Amino acid sequence: MTEILVQAATEEQVPPAGRVVEHPAWPRLKDAVEQIRPWQSKDGSIDFGAEGAPGRADAEAAVRRVTEAVRELSPLLPHDAAYHEALVADLHAWADGGFAVPDFLDSLLAFQPAADRRDGLQHLVVFPMYTQNGNPDRNLEAVVLRMVWPDWLAELERTRYDNPLFCGITFEDFTAGYDTNSAVLFPETIAVRQAPERFTWGGIFCDREAARFRRVTAAAVDILGLDLPEDIAAMVDDQKRCQDAFVLWDMVHDRTHSHGDLPFDPFMIKQRQPFWMYGLEELRCDLTAFKEAVKLEADGVPQARDVQYAVLFDRMFRFPVTGERVRNYDGLGGQLLFAYLHKHDVVRWTDNKLHIDWQRAPQVTNELCAEIEKLYRDGIDRPKLVHWFAGYELVAAYLAPHPGSMWAKGPDALDLTQPPRKLVDDVLPDEFPLSMFYEALSKKLKNVIASTKGITADGAERVAA
Template sequence: MCWAAPPALSAALEPDPLIDHPAWQRLKADVSELQRLQVKDGSVADPRQHDRARELVTAIDLAVSALVPALPHDEEYLTAVGKDISRWADTGFQVPDFLDSLVAFRPETQRTDGLVHLVVFPMYTQNGSTDRRIEAVLLRVRWPDLVADLEATQFSNGMFVPVTFLDFTPGYDTNSAVLFPETVAVREVPTFTWGAIFADREAARFRRVVRAAADTTRLALPPDAARLLDDQHLAEETFVLWDLVHDRTHMRGDLPFDPFMIKQRMPYFLYSLEELRCDLTAFRAAVRLEADGVPHARFVQYAILFDRIFRFPVTGTRVRNYDGLGGQLLFAWLHQRHVLHWTDSRLTIDWPKVPDAVIALAEQIEQLYWRSIDRPKTAHWLAAYALVSGTLTAHPASAWAVRDLPLDGPPKGLTDAVLDDEFPLSMFYEALSRKIADVVASTSGITA
């Protein structure tokens, strides 16, 4: 029945008329041209380009004002955008400062399914570019009733805002699937109250890459997993539920202060374990929700498993690729426990054994975190390396593998000793990467 069911039809997947609005089309074109005048820090450094930049800023301000009647819930924010961008021009196009408009933008207070926002900020786009440019994005909130109920009753996360793209300027024609306030150029750091994740991009690239990987490895998909790959709407809702639990996990559990250590320089495999911990927490929650009869819970388990073992390891460079490492670790963990098999050039999975095996890895990471509270930093780093290297084989040149480390110095020496590709791809992943590399590359900028 799952296999035969057609993809769900939803008004949420229909184009919004704002995409064709003349003011949006002008805004998109003018922002795109303005980007080409900006340098890395967001300023317009060449005084000869200031006249044209000023013309573009005036046009952008007019276009934003023309869109306010269609977006009355964003009026305060869009008015602040006009003031911020005009002040930027009036002060000589130095490093932009959009603090006032950033503070005025509060999408977490309006989590209504289908609500449209216009976002205009000078920012860098994660996984896209570290250059700050003015970007304009039309987006729509994705807040299914199922997720709203679970957030209200079990997984409180007032900062989480799942969204989908309607249209965007070139900075988002990339792999970036997030809109985070900390990427915006501001004069001082405010209190962050929201973070947005584009579920449509996550779902679309998942569906394309996993389909290619399953075909390449001749994996026989269960009917409900096949349905997930066929249905963009279902995949989006699945990713929203996954992201809801993942996002809130970063600051929950028995863990040291600031487990992600964003402002600290540390070995990248620790980032791998933190991201994997959050994903496996979501997986375990989905196992429980499936037992409670939540319809999307089984799909969340498929999404985490397939995205982790198929897409993450073969996406991006091999330079400190912490998401890729987490996927490699999960694959090897399942393989070494005879849950996943690569035999006769065919991948098979013992599906009934998957939940217990995945949860066992989650418990190993949680035990590492629990012990870390009583350990000094260096000892925690070494214990984390032991956890990873107990399943994955380190690079033959690794100083960490043989403990040839400067243990009597500052932690920086330990971090510097980590190779860019401390845990290289296995022969399985090297072959898979060659076979589906074009498919992975084709997902840049994808939304459906």
């Protein structure tokens, strides 16, 4: 198969720069995938008896176009030859099996991007998958990406923040599932017959995160009349600096999920618990990245100061007003950070302008991180329900619960004869509603946030220009 892949592209077909998206096979691959996607059910199968379904011959022809394009493109990516072989085999097996629920376990196991994180290395990825914060269905998707692994980041990972599975990545091009708010490529989203014993990589698109951050932050700064220090304003205006900040933030955040004084069952495992506990976990990881960035700044790492303000601004401006108000744990974490800084006089909303005490911001933000870390450390000695209440009390000390909340009334208001997971039913969808400040900000930012759907670095630069 490798010989076939190598022979499939001629010198005339391969552009001098070797970019996959400039090869004539890439638009053909995209078109074939986009033809297949509407035919698929939620689980990725194709029901030929459904209204509007294709004939089986049409579906087989579309898959052939995908495999032919993969064969043409694969010589540009010799490091992915084994994956592309397995991918073509999985696509053929899906077609031969009558387009039932797809199983791409073999190609998933063959795809090992974390094993070679050379900066700028391209990958062509095709899988039936859902895109987190994007499309919930397991549709066939195709994405071309590049690794982000500059020497300074590789050295920090090697010496301080071991994270051998983390992949910083940027978009080259993608199909419709990524024309969304999704900024991750995770193996657990891919349709397989059984989950592997362990996942060996996880990718986060720092270009989309940076572009989204820049657009929303610039709008929020303007709306709120915030005076930015010159170096921070320059960072918000610079896509490359923001990407560097996000890839460092992401690397430290990702490893923090398995580091620290965690309860025996860290929150990485899927379980039924109140959404504020997920909110505290995500905020803990972000604030740990912030705390490490303060240390790195003292050690002279140029990207460290940018990380601090990326965390502050993304958490305070975008997170609270993004998404639905239903168990929005990331939004809750952003609300909590703002309220904590406000109660400690680091942020002030006076005369319809936002003021930030830039000198005290690092110290007080680290104090919130310390409060959450103490919650975790103490939680090791608590029953689960007691720990949940302790988390609730920490959040409620800074955010007002909904007036109709049963949890706010305390244990006496709940039926404690039920197991803890049943008591989650008593949590309101919006247990901690937006403050009046955020209600007003949400109305002013909603169109800007909506405009970041599908954004990439190119989109951010066009807006900046």
